Amino acid sequence: MEEIENKGGQGRTELEKLGEFGLIERLTQDLPIHHPQNTLKAVGDDAAVLRIPEGHVQLVSKDLLIEGVHFDMTYCPLKHLGYKAIAVNLSDIAAMNAKPLQVLVGIAVSNRYSLEALEELYAGMRLCCERYGVDLVGGDTTSSASGLCISVTVLGSARPERVAYRSGAKENDLLCVSGDLGGAYAGLLLLEREKREFLANPAMQPDFKDFSYVLERQLKPEPRLDIVDLLEKIGVVPTSMIDVSDGLASEILHLSKESGCGCMLHESKIPVDLETCKALEMFKILPEVAALSGGEDYELLFTVKQADYEKIKDCHQVKVIGYMTEAAQGNFLVPENGTLVPLTAQGWQAFDKR
Ligand code: ADP
Ligand code: MG
Numbered sequence: 001m002e003e004i005e006n007k008g009g010q011g012r013t014e015l016e017k018l019g020e021f022g023l024i025e026r027l028t029q030d031l032p033i034h035h036p037q038n039t040l041k042a043v044g045d046d047a048a049v050l051r052i053p054e055g056h057v058q059l060v061s062k063d064l065l066i067e068g069v070h071f072d073m074t075y076c077p078l079k080h081l082g083y084k085a086i087a088v089n090l091s092d093i094a095a096m097n098a099k100p101l102q103v104l105v106g107i108a109v110s111n112r113y114s115l116e117a118l119e120e121l122y123a124g125m126r127l128c129c130e131r132y133g134v135d136l137v138g139g140d141t142t143s144s145a146s147g148l149c150i151s152v153t154v155l156g157s158a159r160p161e162r163v164a165y166r167s168g169a170k171e172n173d174l175l176c177v178s179g180d181l182g183g184a185y186a187g188l189l190l191l192e193r194e195k196r197e198f199l200a201n202p203a204m205q206p207d208f209k210d211f212s213y214v215l216e217r218q219l220k221p222e223p224r225l226d227i228v229d230l231l232e233k234i235g236v237v238p239t240s241m242i243d244v245s246d247g248l249a250s251e252i253l254h255l256s257k258e259s260g261c262g263c264m265l266h267e268s269k270i271p272v273d274l275e276t277c278k279a280l281e282m283f284k285i286l287p288e289v290a291a292l293s294g295g296e297d298y299e300l301l302f303t304v305k306q307a308d309y310e311k312i313k314d315c316h317q318v319k320v321i322g323y324m325t326e327a328a329q330g331n332f333l334v335p336e337n338g339t340l341v342p343l344t345a346q347g348w349q350a351f352d353k354r
Contacts, residue, residue, distance in 0.1 A: 013115035015143075024141050026115060027122045034133040038101050038157075041137075048137035050102060056157035061092040067147035074198075075191045078117055080219040081150075082124025088245070089154040090132055090223035091298045095243035096165075097228055098158035102137045103129065106151035108144035121150075132225055162232070164241035164302065169259035173239050173303040175322040176312065178227045180271040181248055182287055185294025186279035187211070187218025193283075213275045221298040227317060234311045238302035249292040250345040251301050253331060259303075262329040265322040265343060268336045292333075293345075 015023060028043045041049035052058045065071060065085055076084075086103060093100040105125060109118065129136050134154075194206040208215060224243075231238065240259055242251045248270065256263050272287040280290050291297075303324055304312060312318055322334070331343040 011116065015109070015111055015113065015115060015118075018115055020141055023115065023118070027118060027141075028136070028139075031126070031136050032130070033135050035101050035135055039135040039137055042102075042135055043138050048102070048104070050137065050155065053101075053157050055159060057160045057163065059093055059096050059098045059156040059158065059163070060153065061089060061156075062151065062153045063089050063092070065150040065152075067149065072195070073148075075195050076219065078120040079124035079127075082121040082126075083128045083220050084124075085150045085152050086125050086128035086132075086134070086154075087221050087223050088298065089152045090128070090134065090225065091221070091243045091245070093154055093156035094223045094225050094228050095241055095300060096156070096158065097162055097231065097238060097241055098156045099225065099228060100132065100134050100154050100156040100223075102135045102155045104137060104153040104155075105139035106141075106149075106153075107139070108142050108149040110144050110146050110148070112146075113148060121148075132223065162237055164238040166240055166242050166255055166258040167260075168238075169240035169255055169261050169303040169324050170305075171261060171324055171326050172306055173261075173324045174306060174309060174312075174320050175252070175255075175263055175265065175301070175303055175324060176238075176318050176320050177244070177248070177271065177299055177301050178224050178318055179297070179299040180273040180276065181244065181297050181299060182272045182280065182290030182294050183214045183217035183276040184221060184296035184298075185218075185290045186276045186283075187214040187216070188294075188296070189283050189285075190214060190279060191218060211275065211279055213273060214279050217276075218296065221296065223298060224300045227300050230315060230317060234315065236304055236308045236311050238304055241300060241302035244297045244299045244301050245295060247291075247293040247295045247345075248301065249333075249343050250295075252343060253345055255301065255303065256324070256327070256331050259324070260327050262325040262327050263322055263331050263343070264325060264334050264340075265332065266334045269319060269321040271319050271321075292343075 033039050038051050090100045197204050240255050244251050267288055270291045272291055277287050332340040333343050
């Protein structure tokens, strides 16, 4: 996590000393442009001027992050928060099988925050924009009565025939997921435990050794734009797709409902990383439960036609975890031995009943 480590020991410049324009200037200076063909004017005028690539359609998405609701400043470093705020938006564009080009960032901030704190936030945002070649083209800045609110809008594009909707899955399509699941939830459990211990004894040092992967999964998720590239390279258009922000069970039910299908999800096929399993064990949580109900993994869940199996079977980043059925059959988790468990958005309940 070195590259995103917070710089310690900077001074504190009060926002009122800078004023709104001074602040905007500091936060937006020297923003790089990765797509000069598409970003004709970025920050600095009343509106950005953008061009959609020839033959593409435009995709737009927005996410709102509120302090105390979506993030907790006691354990979320501002640089990570900035990175994550951009990353989760890029993930929404990836989930349409499209590519992000630009983002706009609105912030409302209380005087509890200093210029240096906001510069940390923007350093994280810049890092994520840089990594994924996205242009930060504008935003808005205002004060808030308490805490920090961040609103990110992302603009992306794709050829219309490549766009993947939640509603396109058909009976017998294969259900696939990228990467592994449950890690972000394991990271959250660790951070919450450390926060409790820190509040009880502020002299305590956090014990995070051996858990860097799950902490990164929680604090610094990566949008799976590599999967969008991969699918293009192997010539597959998913019949449906969604990103896993709320847990696998809930996302599968979205695809099923929107597509008018049912599904069979094979429990033993759900990918969970070894470090995730070890972390979850400390909290006595089954890996499948964290994968089904944990959330914030930002992997891609998608369906492909059976005929595309040959094309995806050797892609190590993707796993086939089940298949779609007709709606009347319902949505089920198929355990390795034993009877089918109805899939519910709260995987907890399904597991409790077993
Ligand atoms: P206006 O008064 O027209 O809303 P602003 O002074 O708010 O203009 O913004 C000036 C420029 O700075 C605009 O290009 C705007 O998009 C950009 N901008 C404002 N706030 C932010 C921010 N938080 N992040 C990035 N760009 C910003
Ligand atoms: Mg404005």
